[in-house]
Amino acid sequence: MQKNGYRIQFTSSRIRDLMYRTTFNPKKMDGDIILNLSVIEKKDLDDVLGIFKMVISSGLSVTPYVKVISEGESIGNLTVGNGKVGVGTVCSITIDGVLLKAGIPVHPKLGGVVQIRNGIPVRFTDVLTYVSTTVDPLEVLMSQGITSVSEMLRTGSGKVLANLRESPMVARDAIESTLSDLLDAGFSGILEVGEPNTRVLDIPIERDHLGIVVIGGTNPMAVVQEYGIPIDTSAMSRLIPFREMSRIEDLV
Amino acid sequence: MQKNGYRIQFTSSRIRDLMYRTTFNPKKMDGDIILNLSVIEKKDLDDVLGIFKMVISSGLSVTPYVKVISEGESIGNLTVGNGKVGVGTVCSITIDGVLLKAGIPVHPKLGGVVQIRNGIPVRFTDVLTYVSTTVDPLEVLMSQGITSVSEMLRTGSGKVLANLRESPMVARDAIESTLSDLLDAGFSGILEVGEPNTRVLDIPIERDHLGIVVIGGTNPMAVVQEYGIPIDTSAMSRLIPFREMSRIEDLV
Numbered sequence: 438m439q440k441n442g443y444r445i446q447f448t449s450s451r452i453r454d455l456m457y458r459t460t461f462n463p464k465k466m467d468g469d470i471i472l473n474l475s476v477i478e479k480k481d482l483d484d485v486l487g488i489f490k491m492v493i494s495s496g497l498s499v500t501p502y503v504k505v506i507s508e509g510e511s512i513g514n515l516t517v518g519n520g521k522v523g524v525g526t527v528c529s530i531t532i533d534g535v536l537l538k539a540g541i542p543v544h545p546k547l548g549g550v551v552q553i554r555n556g557i558p559v560r561f562t563d564v565l566t567y568v569s570t571t572v573d574p575l576e577v578l579m580s581q582g583i584t585s586v587s588e589m590l591r592t593g594s595g596k597v598l599a600n601l602r603e604s605p606m607v608a609r610d611a612i613e614s615t616l617s618d619l620l621d622a623g624f625s626g627i628l629e630v631g632e633p634n635t636r637v638l639d640i641p642i643e644r645d646h647l648g649i650v651v652i653g654g655t656n657p658m659a660v661v662q663e664y665g666i667p668i669d670t671s672a673m674s675r676l677i678p679f680r681e682m683s684r685i686e687d688l689v
Numbered sequence: 690m691q692k693n694g695y696r697i698q699f700t701s702s703r704i705r706d707l708m709y710r711t712t713f714n715p716k717k718m719d720g721d722i723i724l725n726l727s728v729i730e731k732k733d734l735d736d737v738l739g740i741f742k743m744v745i746s747s748g749l750s751v752t753p754y755v756k757v758i759s760e761g762e763s764i765g766n767l768t769v770g771n772g773k774v775g776v777g778t779v780c781s782i783t784i785d786g787v788l789l790k791a792g793i794p795v796h797p798k799l800g801g802v803v804q805i806r807n808g809i810p811v812r813f814t815d816v817l818t819y820v821s822t823t824v825d826p827l828e829v830l831m832s833q834g835i836t837s838v839s840e841m842l843r844t845g846s847g848k849v850l851a852n853l854r855e856s857p858m859v860a861r862d863a864i865e866s867t868l869s870d871l872l873d874a875g876f877s878g879i880l881e882v883g884e885p886n887t888r889v890l891d892i893p894i895e896r897d898h899l900g901i902v903v904i905g906g907t908n909p910m911a912v913v914q915e916y917g918i919p920i921d922t923s924a925m926s927r928l929i930p931f932r933e934m935s936r937i938e939d940l941v
Contacts, residue, residue, distance in 0.1 A: 444891065445816055549823075562823075564697055569821035571801075571814075577829045639696065 448574070449567035451673065452530055452545050458676050459534020463615075463622035467679060471528040472504060473654045474515070474674035479508055479522045481666050483689075488664065489524070490689045492657040495590050497597055499626035499654040500527045502682035513675040526658070527682070528673050529626060529651040532619060533602055539615045541608045548574030548600040548653065550583055551628070551638055556593045558628055558650070560639035561601070573672040575600065579659040586656050587663045598653030599628055603646040606633035612649070626652035700826070701819040703925065704782055704797050710928050711786020715867075715874035719931060723780040724756060725906045726767070726926040731760055731774045733918050738941045740916065741776070744909040745937050747842050749849055751878035751906045752779045754934035765927040778910070779934065780925050781878060781903040784871060785854055791867045793860045800826030800852040800905065802835055803880070803890055808845045810880055810902070812891035813853070825924040827852065831911040838908050839915045850905030851880055855898040858885035864901070878904035 460468035477485050486503070493501050506512050506523030517523045536543040549564035563583060565574035575598045578584065589595025604612055616627055629650040631637035637648030653659075658670045712720035729737050738755070745753050758764050758775030769775045788795040801816035815835060817826035827850045830836065841847025856864055868879055881902040883889035889900030905911075910922045 445813060547821075561697060564823055565817065566821035569799075569818035571816055572830065572833060572835075577833060578824065580832045581824060581829060583824075 445571050447568055448570050448572070449545070452533070452567055455530055455673055455676065456534040456537050456543075456545075459531055459538065461531060461535055461679055463535060463618040463624070466622050469676040470531045470679045470682070471534065472525040472674050472677050473528045473658065473670065473672045474506075474512070474523055474525045475658050475661075475668050475670040476517065476521050476523050477661070477666065477668050479520050482522050482524075484666060485524060485661050485668070486685070486689045488660050489526075489657040490685045491590060492586065492660050493685050496625060497586060497590070497652055497656045498526060499529045499531070499652060500623045500682075501625075501685050502527055502623065502679075503685050503688060504677065504682050505688065512677065525674070525677070526654045527624075528654045529600055530673055532616075532624060532627075532651055535619060536604070536612065536615055539611060541604055541611050541615065543602050543604050545600065545602045546648075547640070548578065548598070550578055550596045551599040551650070552596050553589050554594050558599075558638055561599075562596060564640070575653045575655045576670055576672040579655055579662055579670065584659045584663065586660045590660070598656050598659055599650050600653060601637060601640055601648055601650050603643055603648055606645050606647050609633070609647065612647075616649075626654075628652050697823050699820055700822050700824070701797070704785070704819055707782055707925055707928065708786040708789050708795075708797075711783055711790065713783060713787055713931055715787060715870040715876070718874050721928040722783045722931045722934070723786065724777040724926050724929050725780045725910065725922065725924045726758075726764070726775055726777045727910050727913075727920050727922040728769065728773050728775050729913070729918065729920050731772050734774050734776075736918060737776060737913050737920070738937070740912050741778075741909040742937045742941045743842060744838065744912050748877060749838060749841070749904055749908045750778060751781045751783070751904060752875045752934075753877075753936050753938070754779055754875065754931075755937050755940060756929065756934050757940065764929065777926070777929070778906045779876075780906045781852055782925055784868075784876060784879075784903055787871060788856070788864065788867055791863060793856055793863050793867065795854050795856050797852065797854045798900075799892070800830065800850070802830055802848045803851040803902070804848050805841050806846050810851075810890055813851075814848060816892070827905045827907045828922055828924040831907055831914055831922065836911045836915065838912045842912070850908050850911055851902050852905060853889060853892055854901050854903075855895055856901065858897050858899050861885070861899065864899075868901075878906075880904050
């Protein structure tokens with residue numbers, strides 16, 4: 438995680454920064470998206486992309502797009518070291534950026550672990566609110582051994598990474614229209630859009646608001662970690678042009 | 690971490706439960722303390738106790754007391770498995786329990802990483818507030834690779850686990866007297882008691898309150914992890930009678 442040298446920065450403040458800088462236009466499929474970036478051993482690349490493909494085809498990712506950064510190549514202030522390779526996925530906060538740019542007030546609230554039973558999301562079992570942590574919730578939760586994304590893929594039941602945002606219910610039509618544009622652009626990771634004034638996956642929502650739960654873009658990375666392959670992940674790492682991403686099917 | 694089967698429980702609520710159940714009396718050196726419990730490979734026990742001794746003698750622990758739980762032995766609802774052994778340290782929230790039982794309103798606020806430069810605590814660099822996370826902040830932070838407790842031991846500079854609580858300044862005399870009793874009982878891990886209405890290690894404190902920073906009881910575990918020895922830690926795990934703890938010098 439990048440840090441201000443002198444004062445702690447809560448994740449909520451970093452998210453607002455990234456949302457402002459998101460320029461992705463789902464209709465044109467162009468502009469900048471927020472990337473989750475992992476560094477892995479070069480020798481593990483084929484295995485990792487195979488896992489990514491499996492996770493993505495099961496719908497447990499924000500989009501089917503992946504970015505591979507070769508040994509020695511740079512992205513932002515990171516240069517991929519010797520014997521390493523970078524793999525990136527679209528971060529779900531990109532959706533918040535797109536909602537914001539459509540004029541919809543959106544409040545990313547928390548990241549957590551959602552229990553899925555027979556393909557149906559049941560409830561959040563662990564959460565961290567963005568306003569009160571300086572480390573990214575999903576980055577932290579994926580290294581706690583409490584996800585079971587690979588079990589979810591095998592059996593239809595397990596615990597996956599997801600996050601929740603709130604928007605005022607007056608914006609409902611605009612939200613649905615924007616989410617529909619995002620769906621057309623391949624953003625299939627929207628897990629649940631709640632009814633106004635109703636708990637979403639057991640999390641209370643502010644009065645006259647609705648909750649939107651999106652799959653965490655780091656679920657593919659969580660499975661890699663569950664398989665015991667070394668992986669170093671920075672969620673909400675940086676922005677890159679969407680056109681630099683490739684569909685996973687074109688890579689594996 | 691133990692969890693309610695049906696509804697998420699934030700760490701702040703679990704802490705209040707543990708504080709209420711703390712019965713340790715520093716003057717009598719008797720009663721129940723809160724334990725951080727780790728499970729390690731039995732073959733690593735000598736190495737782990739050696740590391741604990743080093744960390745404890747450098748003052749980076751709440752107390753010099755350790756609990757060893759043998760293979761097959763039970764503690765609460767946990768039975769130590771085959772080939773494993775449990776090692777426990779006193780959790781710093783014990784101090785909050787003792788302050789509470791002395792009638793002092795105490796509000797455990799956050800856990801985080803404190804940067805130490807040449808032996809002097811400089812500031813918190815990462816924090817998670819208890820009220821907004823269901824996973825223990827220190828447990829989470831020690832698996833993020835952002836601590837450098839072993840470097841701190843070697844060079845006097847590094848990043849260690851610590852936590853912060855607030856109390857009203859009217860209680861200052863009672864706080865100082867209770868902390869002094871705790872110090873006499875071997876609770877040497879108090880890192881900083883702030884001036885009223887003053888930031889503590891760069892964290893703002895509520896009006897007419899003072900902040901108290903205590904070393905995390907899981908720092909010895911963090912060093913074990915930094916050394917690459919497998920260790921599975923549950924911070925704020927359960928309560929045990931203080932008289933079941935042993936001074937580290939009597940074990941190594």
